[in-house]
Amino acid sequence: MLMQIKDLSLNYGDQVVLNNLNLDVNQGELTAVLGASGAGKSTLLRLIAGFESPTSGEIFIDSKLVSDSKDVVAPEKRGVGIVPQDSALFSHLTVSQNIGFGLPKGSDARINELLNLVGLSEYADRKPASLSGGQAQRVALARALAPRPKLILLDEPFSALDAELRARLREDVRRVLRAENATAILVTHDQEEALSLADRVAILRDGKIIQSGSPTEIYNSPVDLGIATFLGDSILVDGHVEDGKIITALGKITPLNKVSEGQVGVAAIRSENFYLQPNPSGDSEVIGRVFFGHDAVVEVQTPKLKIRARSNGPFAPEVGMKVTVWVRGAVNFYPSS
């Protein structure tokens, strides 16, 4: 295990930012810490980098204690690289000088290697002011990777970019991190980013990691309703368990998680779980449609409640059409305590 965080807490006066947070990061993995804005994601990175000292708890890197409430190893001695949100390039230096900033003199080979890796060889002598947002982020990544740190921290590195660029840069970052065999922690509020990019996803809420696992595990089995609604668009439907099925206003649904007979609670149905069958005598009616091209979100009024369903774009039913609503696949059920 490369990094281990044990019971880490941070308070600013009365304000609790992190509360007994635990997180392990394995060598060579990309871990995404996913949380809403203000959840303390950036603070967590600053603690790992050694910019802040915890109120209590410990951080180990390579089994060596680097932070506790008494002592914090200085940032320059931790071997942790950081890629800030706004890239924060040294504006008085060129691209290659930025990349070589943390390297001893005469490391031109390493600088060129990284310039190639991030695809910016022609920009070596440019000043940061002349770079686009995506290029600046690549330079920031190369600069952080240059001294071969044990751990790379990425603080919402794509949030300032437009959607198309973001998708491309994500691919590049993943490729570069793999090529360097780097261990990295990425914090983000974008669930799509976390799920598509990371080897492991850890969800930060109320100052602690409430669930961590592979992207599929996290998406398919959120441990509670909060995560279920946070990850993807879920419709919550009241129901109870009868003969191993969840009985709801939308019919009998197969549970994905373990349930016991007679439980009362809520089923979280993802919008892609709905199937809308056009049916002139159906009891539900399409009342709204937002078209995205590849798919569409269709709003449907059923006799008891309103749902949002994701539907194949070109074949999505029109507003005013009568439909029958089916739930495909299994869904998670959360008993009320």
Place this chain on the structure above:
Amino acid sequence: MRKPPALLKALGIVAALAALIPVGYLFFRLGAGSEKAIEELFRSRTIELLFNTTLLVVSVTLTALVIGFLQAWLTTRTNLGFGALFAVLATLPLAIPSYVMAFSFTATFPSISGFWPSWLVLSLATSPYVFLAVSAALVRTDASSEEVARTLGLTKWQVLVRVTWPQVRPAATASSLLVALYTLSEFGAIAILRFDTFTRAIYNAYRLSFDRTAAAALAVVLVLLTLVVIWFERRYRGDYLSISPASQKRVRISLGKARPLAVTGLLFIAVVAVGIPLYSLVNWSIIGSSTADLSQILEALLGSVSLAVLAGVAITVFALAIALWIVRYPTKLGRFVELSVWANHALPAIVVALALIFLGANLFPWLYQTTALLIFAFLILFLPNALGTMTTPIAQVPKSLEDVANSLGVKGNRSIFKVVLPIAAPGILAGAALVALTVLKELPATLLLRPTGTETLAVRLWSATEELAFSQAAPYALLLVVLGGLPALALNRQARKALSEVGK
């Protein structure tokens, strides 16, 4: 494209021509009495002045740079504490005209004179310029790049040298060269502290011996020195770096054991720069209050205020005309007018005064020693500053608003009065007030050009100090700070911005 109204052009051209007078005079003077002038230039006295002036300019500039930079860095980047308080203390000397500060030192320590006190007073009076520029740059530069540098293996002191300094260097260079220009053209403080530099020598040559050729020859050297400083500024200013919004989260650098030392140092500077002058002014004012002649004070106050208002209005009219011309109707002629007005921005007041005395005495005797000529001198001296402060609010009014006004039936250039001026009014008024306050505090030009019998606060302070009548001088000094310095500081946009940002 629209054409500029004739009135704007007329005012602009008058201002441009006026701006050419001082330099024109120097050329004329040198041409007319070249032999005598050259003789004057090679006297050992001139060499001594050159040495003194250079010594003072270099030492004051470096000292102000060190003080201002440290104040800015300590208050914005470290765990010094009381950041807002120290920012106020670092800015406050701006409210004290440098000759008032010099007076307060002489009044407290009557035996001091020469280089050291001049160096001290001017360094303290000018360090706020460096502080304001550098702290603004520090607040705007991205502190996260400093944190990144830490993760790349630099200690906090290495970061200061390799990352922080390069990022604020343009601001530091520009402001310290401003300090150099200020010191070059300074007259009052140096004269009160009796250190022989060009400005004092020019004044004495003219005042004591009425030797205009000698005065003009010295003025030429002074102007050349000014040009050297301006060249330096252009050459070494460097590119202004693109500034990214500073990250909100930032841990201040821990000063560790150096913290008490830093606090003591800053407090010490504040005591000398603000404490001693205030104590001295208040103390001597109290001593002088029993014998003060209230009617004399009122007379001087009235003289200062009326000059300030007259000159303020005149300068504002010209500055507005030129600002509107260059912002709204960019033409080559407008550009030329702007440049020629700007050419005077570093010209020492004493040189301008000398040129106008010549003009008045030889060409327009009916103008000589009139209020009009004095106002004209203020126009030449302060139009560049006024233009600077008034261009911004006018340029900030979107051009499209005028188009909209026209499309709604406002005829042609009347949109200036209907739209541009009302929107820019707050900025224009602040600029006008600032110019008037600068005139209120002006000393050398007033001293040389005032009509006989015109008294101002600065002139009274000057004559009383010359007679070593400190208790008589003190009320004028106090009034200059309270009515001139403090309001000017309050209107100073850069200072207001710094005080609202630093220490957060």
